[in-house]
Amino acid sequence: MAALPRTTDPVFLLSMSPKRIHERKRNAEGALARREKRLAYALLMPTFTLVLAVVLLPLVANFWISFKPVTLSDLRAPTLVLKENLRGDLDSPGQQARIEYRYRNSSQKYPLRAVAFSDVIPGDIAVTDLPDGCSLAPAQQNSVLRCDLGDIERKGRGRIRIGVEGKQAVSDGKALLRSSRPDVQFTAYNVMTSTDFSLVNFKKVFSASEFWDVLKTSVYYTVFGTTGALILGLFAAQIMQKAFPGRSVIRGLLLFPYVAPVIAVAFSWVVLFDPFSGAVNAMLQQMGAAEGPINFFGKRTVEISLFGLSFGLPLALTMVILFEVWRYFPLSFLFILARMQSVPSDIYEAAEIDGATPMQQFRFLSLPHIAGILAVLFLLRFIWTFNKFDDIFLLTGGNAGTRTLTVNVYEQAFAISNLGAGAAVAVVIFALLLVFSVIFIRFSPKDAG
Amino acid sequence: MRIWMHGIFVALLSGALWGGIWHLVLSMGLILTTGASLTLQVGPSVAAGAAIGVVAAVMRRPRGSRLHHIAGITLTIMLMCGVAFGDPFDPQGLVAAWQSGLVLVIAAVVIWISVIRTIADMPPERLIRYTAEKAYLRLIWGLGLMMFVLIVAIPFYVMVMTSLKSQQSLLLNPLDFSVDASGGASVLFRSYIELFTEYDFLTLLMNSALVSVITVLITLLFSIPGAYAVAKLRFPGRQWLSGSVLLIYLIPAIILVIPLYAVFSQLGLRNSLLGLCIVYPATTIPVALYMLRGYFAGLPSELDDAGLMDGLSRIQIITRIAMPLSTPAIATVALYVFMIAWNEFLFAFMFLDDVKLFTLSRGIVSLDSSEVPRQHLMAASVIATLPVLTLFLWFERFLVSGLTAGSVKG
Numbered sequence: 001m002a003a004l005p006r007t008t009d010p011v012f013l014l015s016m017s018p019k020r021i022h023e024r025k026r027n028a029e030g031a032l033a034r035r036e037k038r039l040a041y042a043l044l045m046p047t048f049t050l051v052l053a054v055v056l057l058p059l060v061a062n063f064w065i066s067f068k069p070v071t072l073s074d075l076r077a078p079t080l081v082l083k084e085n086l087r088g089d090l091d092s093p094g095q096q097a098r099i100e101y102r103y104r105n106s107s108q109k110y111p112l113r114a115v116a117f118s119d120v121i122p123g124d125i126a127v128t129d130l131p132d133g134c135s136l137a138p139a140q141q142n143s144v145l146r147c148d149l150g151d152i153e154r155k156g157r158g159r160i161r162i163g164v165e166g167k168q169a170v171s172d173g174k175a176l177l178r179s180s181r182p183d184v185q186f187t188a189y190n191v192m193t194s195t196d197f198s199l200v201n202f203k204k205v206f207s208a209s210e211f212w213d214v215l216k217t218s219v220y221y222t223v224f225g226t227t228g229a230l231i232l233g234l235f236a237a238q239i240m241q242k243a244f245p246g247r248s249v250i251r252g253l254l255l256f257p258y259v260a261p262v263i264a265v266a267f268s269w270v271v272l273f274d275p276f277s278g279a280v281n282a283m284l285q286q287m288g289a290a291e292g293p294i295n296f297f298g299k300r301t302v303e304i305s306l307f308g309l310s311f312g313l314p315l316a317l318t319m320v321i322l323f324e325v326w327r328y329f330p331l332s333f334l335f336i337l338a339r340m341q342s343v344p345s346d347i348y349e350a351a352e353i354d355g356a357t358p359m360q361q362f363r364f365l366s367l368p369h370i371a372g373i374l375a376v377l378f379l380l381r382f383i384w385t386f387n388k389f390d391d392i393f394l395l396t397g398g399n400a401g402t403r404t405l406t407v408n409v410y411e412q413a414f415a416i417s418n419l420g421a422g423a424a425v426a427v428v429i430f431a432l433l434l435v436f437s438v439i440f441i442r443f444s445p446k447d448a449g
Numbered sequence: 450m451r452i453w454m455h456g457i458f459v460a461l462l463s464g465a466l467w468g469g470i471w472h473l474v475l476s477m478g479l480i481l482t483t484g485a486s487l488t489l490q491v492g493p494s495v496a497a498g499a500a501i502g503v504v505a506a507v508m509r510r511p512r513g514s515r516l517h518h519i520a521g522i523t524l525t526i527m528l529m530c531g532v533a534f535g536d537p538f539d540p541q542g543l544v545a546a547w548q549s550g551l552v553l554v555i556a557a558v559v560i561w562i563s564v565i566r567t568i569a570d571m572p573p574e575r576l577i578r579y580t581a582e583k584a585y586l587r588l589i590w591g592l593g594l595m596m597f598v599l600i601v602a603i604p605f606y607v608m609v610m611t612s613l614k615s616q617q618s619l620l621l622n623p624l625d626f627s628v629d630a631s632g633g634a635s636v637l638f639r640s641y642i643e644l645f646t647e648y649d650f651l652t653l654l655m656n657s658a659l660v661s662v663i664t665v666l667i668t669l670l671f672s673i674p675g676a677y678a679v680a681k682l683r684f685p686g687r688q689w690l691s692g693s694v695l696l697i698y699l700i701p702a703i704i705l706v707i708p709l710y711a712v713f714s715q716l717g718l719r720n721s722l723l724g725l726c727i728v729y730p731a732t733t734i735p736v737a738l739y740m741l742r743g744y745f746a747g748l749p750s751e752l753d754d755a756g757l758m759d760g761l762s763r764i765q766i767i768t769r770i771a772m773p774l775s776t777p778a779i780a781t782v783a784l785y786v787f788m789i790a791w792n793e794f795l796f797a798f799m800f801l802d803d804v805k806l807f808t809l810s811r812g813i814v815s816l817d818s819s820e821v822p823r824q825h826l827m828a829a830s831v832i833a834t835l836p837v838l839t840l841f842l843w844f845e846r847f848l849v850s851g852l853t854a855g856s857v858k859g
Contacts, residue, residue: 257601267813268608
């Protein structure tokens, strides 16, 4: 055995030039490594393809759309609607009739260029009168009619009449005529695929008076929603860390808001706070805390006077933030609890012996341990809260001063049906997200898991 | 003179707080279960609670006998009635005597237990910082636990109870959540019956189940090989990939919705369940890949090497070694993805127009109009919530560990 020198054999290596050593080494390791590499790429291929198609390409497409004045109706590409009809009968030979073609540009906004259509005229029918722009070419026993209509303006319509004569008796002329469908050709202006770009969407978005309000609402919602959920989660984790009977049941219960469908919990909040049939309003009135029904999700601001100071509280926004805090504190709670339970208990015992008070233990033992997860949770939740759409949309529909950027995307694109403006708002969101992500990557602790 | 560091003050404060809060909670419970319009008068119970706190602190016996407790509870009842000059919960006698009596006994028991638990071994004298903090934290712990349970449970309670009521009684007295079972099950569950007969909720359930199950299958099919590759194989770009998986996670669905809407409209995929079955996996695969990657990376590489020596291909290693060993992780991912797909709202709302194709989320939104009574909306919410909550409670331990392992989106 051992007839072949090994690449690491020093004597053998000395006999070769450094370049060849390197090459041989690479080849020996390379075959396996290349196979492994190919396999890895093959295994990742399906995931990569799907993510590319459904996440990354749409992301690029969104930028594309944001530079175009596209509306919802543009999704139906402009087309020529053409109907053919037979006026008169061809029951007996030599009878005169007319074929009528009626056409219409379906688009409300864009003209159709170089429109033409062709249709097969059955051999049983002879053409007697041909209008300008139309020509007839024989094809086997039938003939092919071709008409050039030129350009048709938006909403433009017209008709073409062709005189015909029956060569022999045709019992059902209409059916005969309809046996061949007209073939339509045109070049349509497709706003989606054209290479014209404009900044009109961005101008519109930034100049809208409510844009800065929307941005402000988004920031309020994100900052207070995130911190609120984090603080509540931290509090819940501290409480649930102590062992007591029924702890696992209550831990499960505390996760309910996060696990249940958003639609169910959002509507149960709406019902609970309903101004007329809601339990909270009824309770407040019975306790004498409120004079009339309060429309929690529909009132923009309420005047509150506290210790002689009166200020306007954005009621609907506060409610939406409270919902966010309520729904997402379980997530923070779960992560913080998991982190705290992995802290060795002997350090607490040692601190206890040294006479550290509970608050000191929390401040100097627990907090340093959970600082990492708190930071990660804050940044992740910050971005996700910023991205949140469903909750606000279901609770208020973005009314009463709760319209955030994400709700604004929906408003612009689908309520006002201006897809381009919606996409422009989405681009603004994406730009802000990039800023957050850079911060997130810069400050994320490496070991926080 | 720091009065808050004195044992008697702590006892007084915790007794008053417990008395007041339990009174509030139990009164509300009494109002919600009977529908009676009781007035809330917390004062007497606050005073009685404070007194009980002082008594419990002075005669502190952390491991008191049964007699000790019975005496304490009796004293609580007497104090509550004595300060209120009658029944503290129902001074006007609006509900049956046994009901308010029962609530009184329950109140006395819970107030007493809360108070002695808070006081525990705290001496009724000036406290050192350690003991004082312990006592205050016990108070905050109890109050916090109560608050969390209440804020979480109330919306769900209201959801279930509203779904069982009729339109009339709902408008008549919004506080009446008593269950009126006198009409039998068909009257009690009429909202549910109507949803299934008139609104075709069975189709909606089937659609949701179908989309969710297909999403789970596609996600697993794609993410298991992908996660294995990222965890076990060496290839250029591996580090970059494990980092960037989570970045995909930060892209909001609302940005994708416009282009997807445009493209799917032109491809004819928009108003179809197939469209959802393409979009949902794309949003869940990154999570699944991330969660499974962590688990696969924890499996010893020697197993793979042994498999390779025995002549298994990499695919066989995945199906015969890696997958059986990571069944818990795969189950967690499957359940988690199922929940995401089941709960998803935005794409279903944007894409589906045809009532026959509605998923539950989409169907419930269409119920949110002035023509459909509120209890139908709540019954539909219960129908949508029940499957996920059942699954969650069933596999809670799995899910809790899985959720924290894979840092999860919401």
